[in-house]
Amino acid sequence: xxxxxxxxxxxxxxxxxxxxxxxxxxxxxxxxxxxxxxxxxxxxxxxxxxxxxxxxxxxxxxxxxxxxxxxxxxxxxxxxxxxxxxxxxxxxxxxxxxxxxxxxxxxxxxxxxxxxxxxxxxxxxxxxxxxxxxxxxxxxxxxxxxxxxxxxxxxxxxxxxxxxxxxxxxxxxxxxxxxxxxxxxxxxxxxxxxxxxxxxxxxxxxxxxxxxxxxxxxxxxxxxxxxxxxxxxxxxxxxxxxxxxxxxxxxxxxxxxxxxxxxxxxxxxxxxxxxxxxxxxxxxxxxxxxxxxxxxxxxxxxxxxxxxxxxxxxxxxxxxxxxxxxxxxxxxxxxx
Amino acid sequence: xxxxxxxxxxxxxxxxxxxxxxxxxxxxxxxxxxxxxxxxxxxxxxxxxxxxxxxxxxxxxxxxxxxxxxxxxxxxxxxxxxxxxxxxxxxxxxxxxxxxxxxxxxxxxxxxxxxxxxxxxxxxxxxxxxxxxxxxxxxxxxxxxxxxxxxxxxxxxxxxxxxxxxxxxxxxxxxxxxxxxxxxxxxxxxxxxxxxxxxxx
Amino acid sequence: xxxxxxxxxxxxxxxxxxxxxxxxxxxxxxxxxxxxxxxxxxxxxxxxxxxxxxxxxxxxxxxxxxxxxxxxxxxxxxxxxxxxxxxxxxxxxxxxxxxxxxxxxxxxxxxxxxxxxxxxxxxxxxxxxxxxxxxxxxxxxxxxxxxxxxxxxxxxxxxxxxxxxxxxxxxxxxxxxxxxxxxxxxxxxxxxxxxxxxxxxxxxxxx
Numbered sequence: 083x084x085x086x087x088x089x090x091x092x093x094x095x096x097x098x099x100x101x102x103x104x105x106x107x108x109x110x111x112x113x114x115x116x117x118x119x120x121x122x123x124x125x126x127x128x129x130x131x132x133x134x135x136x137x138x139x140x141x142x143x144x145x146x147x148x149x150x151x152x153x154x155x156x157x158x159x160x161x162x163x164x165x166x167x168x169x170x171x172x173x174x175x176x177x178x179x180x181x182x183x184x185x186x187x188x189x190x191x192x193x194x195x196x197x198x199x200x201x202x203x204x205x206x207x208x209x210x211x212x213x214x215x216x217x218x219x220x221x222x223x224x225x226x227x228x229x230x231x232x233x234x235x236x237x238x239x240x241x242x243x244x245x246x247x248x249x250x251x252x253x254x255x256x257x258x259x260x261x262x263x264x265x266x267x268x269x270x271x272x273x274x275x276x277x278x279x280x281x282x283x284x285x286x287x288x289x290x291x292x293x294x295x296x297x298x299x300x301x302x303x304x305x306x307x308x309x310x311x312x313x314x315x316x317x318x319x320x321x322x323x324x325x326x327x328x329x330x331x332x333x334x335x336x337x338x339x340x341x342x343x344x345x346x347x348x349x350x351x352x353x354x355x356x357x358x359x360x361x362x363x364x365x366x367x368x369x370x371x372x373x374x375x376x377x378x379x380x381x382x383x384x385x386x387x388x389x390x391x392x393x394x395x396x397x398x399x400x401x402x403x404x405x406x407x408x409x410x411x412x413x414x415x416x417x418x
Numbered sequence: 419x420x421x422x423x424x425x426x427x428x429x430x431x432x433x434x435x436x437x438x439x440x441x442x443x444x445x446x447x448x449x450x451x452x453x454x455x456x457x458x459x460x461x462x463x464x465x466x467x468x469x470x471x472x473x474x475x476x477x478x479x480x481x482x483x484x485x486x487x488x489x490x491x492x493x494x495x496x497x498x499x500x501x502x503x504x505x506x507x508x509x510x511x512x513x514x515x516x517x518x519x520x521x522x523x524x525x526x527x528x529x530x531x532x533x534x535x536x537x538x539x540x541x542x543x544x545x546x547x548x549x550x551x552x553x554x555x556x557x558x559x560x561x562x563x564x565x566x567x568x569x570x571x572x573x574x575x576x577x578x579x580x581x582x583x584x585x586x587x588x589x590x591x592x593x594x595x596x597x598x599x600x601x602x603x604x605x606x607x608x609x610x611x612x613x614x615x616x617x618x619x
Numbered sequence: 620x621x622x623x624x625x626x627x628x629x630x631x632x633x634x635x636x637x638x639x640x641x642x643x644x645x646x647x648x649x650x651x652x653x654x655x656x657x658x659x660x661x662x663x664x665x666x667x668x669x670x671x672x673x674x675x676x677x678x679x680x681x682x683x684x685x686x687x688x689x690x691x692x693x694x695x696x697x698x699x700x701x702x703x704x705x706x707x708x709x710x711x712x713x714x715x716x717x718x719x720x721x722x723x724x725x726x727x728x729x730x731x732x733x734x735x736x737x738x739x740x741x742x743x744x745x746x747x748x749x750x751x752x753x754x755x756x757x758x759x760x761x762x763x764x765x766x767x768x769x770x771x772x773x774x775x776x777x778x779x780x781x782x783x784x785x786x787x788x789x790x791x792x793x794x795x796x797x798x799x800x801x802x803x804x805x806x807x808x809x810x811x812x813x814x815x816x817x818x819x820x821x822x823x824x825x826x
Contacts, residue, residue: 121674124674124677124678125670125671125673125674125677126673126684127673127674127676127677127682127683127684127685128677128683128684128685129683129685129687132687161444161446161447163447164446164447164450167450205464205469206469206552207469207470207473207552210470210473210474210477210552211469211473211476213477214460214473214474214476214477214480214481215476217476217477217480217481217482218453218457218476218480218481220481220485221450221453221480221485224485224488225446225450228446228488228491228492229446236492239488239492240489240492243485243486243488243489243492244489246481246485247481247482247485247486247489250477250481250482254477267552379667379670379671380667382670383666383667383669383670384663384666384667399654399658
């Protein structure tokens with residue numbers, strides 16, 4: 083894809099793109115709950131949600147109606163403003179992170195002739211921006227836990243702080259090696275670097291695995307879902323939440339899963355380049371869908387770890403591995 | 419036009435948020451407004467075209483430093499108001515005022531002085547090619563500011579080692595598996611038993 | 620099994636086989652080796668494969684476990700003691716109950732009450748027969764004592780109802796006269812369930 087061939091990006095196009103991202107990703111995030119329940123059910127040889135609509139497809143609507151009409155409880159001794167703001171932070175940071183990510187391929191709306199770009203805001207430090215926004219996302223669970231005047235909430239937010247802070251290090255270091263190879267922080271450059279069909283995962287398998295592991299921790303998915311692990315801390319930081327505020331946390335989590343999927347596909351798995359007979363847009367959607375499925379698959383297969391194992395894994399295994407990987411990449415680049 | 423509006427939005431919200439940080443008696447409000455203010459500052463960086471600095475501001479200040487503050491806050495009830503104790507109000511006023519004046523002088527010095535010149539990350543190098551922000555920051559760091567950069571790196575290394583030594587003194591020493599403490603407990607029990615015997619006698 | 624062994628009621632750890640677990644490494648090098656070993660063992664991927672295989676089994680292999688309960692029901696065992704059924708004679712369609720009152724007598728929770736009278740042929744006939752299901756403990760004595768196999772436990776285990784009386788009248792429990800040919804003979808206590816063959820699994824010998 084040559085950037086000079088693309089039509090000019092107008093403000094209207096960007097706004098349309100932003101609305102598209104909000105609408106589509108929010109819908110997918112809601113729909114993700116259905117997919118998750120269905121896949122987990124299949125992996126346990128159950129049927130999953132089935133009675134609302136054909137194959138239970140309208141379960142999302144039923145859940146939405148339930149969430150919207152549920153009583154919105156704010157505990158008496160909670161800090162009301164922070165309590166109300168916290169879920170918005172989670173959802174907002176998740177969507178802001180998507181602003182710098184190529185989610186769908188660019189296209190032109192036929193009649194009005196408005197070009198809708200692939201990335202809402204193509205800043206040249208895209209990867210760092212996404213990582214930074216996901217780092218800022220830790221304030222959602224953190225403030226939620228601290229504002230609700232509940233011991234489980236405090237435990238949940240303490241776990242948020244240690245887990246997110248530790249694994250940010252691994253995410254940053256693991257993605258540093260591919261950044262060194264490509265020499266840019268822009269997603270478009272990453273995509274173009276792999277345009278010849280050789281995916282970066284071939285050169286950087288260690289970084290890919292490390293990034294996936296850290297991605298699981300940052301999105302609070304199952305092997306590392308310590309923040310709200312029911313058996314240990316009731317619901318962690320969402321203990322006191324109900325209704326749509328709780329739903330916002332959920333939407334944020336699913337949007338983050340999609341973001342991680344997009345980063346993994348663009349940085350390591352060849353991006354939106356054409357592959358064999360498959361067009362680019364199909365490839366990127368397929369890769370994102372697979373990484374989403376992989377997260378659910380792992381949830382069905384693996385047990386979750388203890389907090390001390392989590393910290394041990396981060397600081398004694400993953401972080402040194404990531405540093406070694408960066409050093410080796412640097413040496414190889416220097417010699418060749 | 420948009421830039422001006424955006425600048426004022428960011429500037430006003432930064433000021434308001436940091437005022438809340440300084441004035442609020444509630445730790446939770448103070449911390450969250452400080453973090454939000456940091457985000458607004460990174461917005462200012464983005465407006466100036468310093469994308470890299472803006473992102474670093476996000477990652478370092480919002481993502482790491484403030485989260486560490488929050489971590490320290492776990493140890494007390496964050497939902498309660500704090501009573502501040504000023505033992506010497508004039509001194510607090512004087513020190514705070516001095517700090518403010520000092521900052522104003524520091525930041526207005528480049529405006530007044532002619533000899534001080536900062537290197538701004540330009541978007542175009544001397545050959546007319548566009549350079550990306552991150553690359554230019556790297557070039558400046560490793561040419562003009564190399565020595566401060568390396569000194570800062572060494573300082574951070576020293577701080578890290580010191581932190582590890584401070585925290586890791588008894589890291590491999592588990593209290594639950596510790597036999598010494600068990601024996602100490604036994605000795606205490608024996609002492610108590612002897613005392614009881616003596617009292618009985 | 621010798622008598623001493625048989626009489627030894629102190630069943631405990633004497634027959635246990637200790638697993639040959641590896642030692643917890645104490646040295647740093649040992650721990651490192653353990654971590655590396657565990658990292659490159661395929662165990663994690665075995666877990667992934669098992670879940671994926673089961674998904675294939677469920678979706679393609681037709682091994683879905685779910686019984687969609689209100690729409691499909693598993694056969695219940697004939698030993699199951701649900702709401703009673705009053706049976707009729709297959710040939711004539713008359714009640715089997717001869718009004719002997721044994722079930723009323725034996726009922727340990729006193730929930731059966733019946734009234735009898737002589738009909739025009741001077742035969743005993745049941746005029747009122749009710750079971751108070753608020754009291755019935757479904758012990759099955761009534762069915763066991765009945766000399767005519769008239770009262771048995773039927774298969775109706777879904778006993779949620781708006782009124783207690785919904786099940787308890789004689790007419791409710793009695794086989795309808797038009798469905799007489801569908802009347803199931805009671806297999807009796809100790810009968811095995813109709814799908815017993817499917818449920819049979821080999822018992823591990825070293826249990």
